Amino acid sequence: MNPLLELDKVDACYGSAHILHKLSLKVNAGERVALVGRNGVGKTTVVNTILGLASLRSGRVALGGQVFARPRPYIAAQHGVVVVPQGRRIVANLSVEENLLLGAAVGRKGPWNVPEIYKLFPILAERAHTPGTALSGGQQQMLAVGRALMANPSLILLDEPTEGLAPVIVDQLADIFNRVADQGTALLLIEQNMSLVVRVARRYYAMAKGSVIAQGQVEASRESLHDLEAHVMV
Numbered sequence: 001m002n003p004l005l006e007l008d009k010v011d012a013c014y015g016s017a018h019i020l021h022k023l024s025l026k027v028n029a030g031e032r033v034a035l036v037g038r039n040g041v042g043k044t045t046v047v048n049t050i051l052g053l054a055s056l057r058s059g060r061v062a063l064g065g066q067v068f069a070r071p072r073p074y075i076a077a078q079h080g081v082v083v084v085p086q087g088r089r090i091v092a093n094l095s096v097e098e099n100l101l102l103g104a105a106v107g108r109k110g111p112w113n114v115p116e117i118y119k120l121f122p123i124l125a126e127r128a129h130t131p132g133t134a135l136s137g138g139q140q141q142m143l144a145v146g147r148a149l150m151a152n153p154s155l156i157l158l159d160e161p162t163e164g165l166a167p168v169i170v171d172q173l174a175d176i177f178n179r180v181a182d183q184g185t186a187l188l189l190i191e192q193n194m195s196l197v198v199r200v201a202r203r204y205y206a207m208a209k210g211s212v213i214a215q216g217q218v219e220a221s222r223e224s225l226h227d228l229e230a231h232v233m234v
């Protein structure tokens with residue numbers, strides 16, 4: 001079976017700023033993969049390249065085996081690849097429920113709908129008619145994950161989903177990510193919190209200066225945690 005996502009020797013830029021250099025990675029159906037690395041190495045640029053928000057200079061971006069010379073956000077969504085963006089990007093003048101409904105705009109069929117999201121995150125049901133940005137940071141992150149699930153994705157790209165959140169909320173999100181993955185949705189988890197990575201991911205790529213410099217299995221061991229932490233120490 002073709003990988004859900006494959007980047008093959010990708011070079012990508014913002015204008016004249018050349019950020020990604022011969023970067024290759026792939027995510028297969030149902031996999032739990034982490035992308036780790038220090039601040040500024042280009043992790044968000046990987047996401048932006050998949051969405052066409054950074055320009056693809058050379059190499060290949062393929063979704064489900066289909067190569068896209070000019071990736072776009074709607075192409076990714078139509079192919080079941082959705083992003084929970086860094087900073088969440090909750091729409092301020094829409095309610096929680098309206099933010100969730102935005103996620104369904106792509107019209108993919110699947111198990112996720114508003115009642116199912118409310119079962120996963122009961123707090124969102126309680127606050128359904130509250131403006132999305134009136135929620136706490138942790139609740140906004142739940143809303144961003146719920147909005148992504150509303151697209152019935154086969155792969156979710158999570159860009160630093162626990163940044164700035166309290167440990168108790170991080171624990172809840174780890175549990176949610178595992179439940180979502182247990183139901184068969186693949187995850188690409190971009191994270192600086194390595195104790196979360198070892199709880200969720202089974203495989204990792206480590207980046208430095210716009211390239212993948214290491215990859216391997218993730219194990220729930222002290223050694224694995226130590227190895228991963230070495231890639232993100234600043």
Ligand SMILES: Nc1ncnc2c1ncn2[C@@H]1O[C@H](COP(=O)(O)OP(=O)(O)OP(=O)(O)O)[C@@H](O)[C@H]1O
Nearest residue numbers: 014017019037038039040041042043044045046086
């Ligand atoms: N729109 C842009 N135009 C030019 N350079 C950019 C742009 N966005 C990011 N960069 C630069 O690209 C490099 C990689 O940034 P990127 O956000 O991909 O890193 P990151 O690994 O996700 O870091 P962080 O953990 O801080 O989000 C950085 O040097 C950054 O300054």
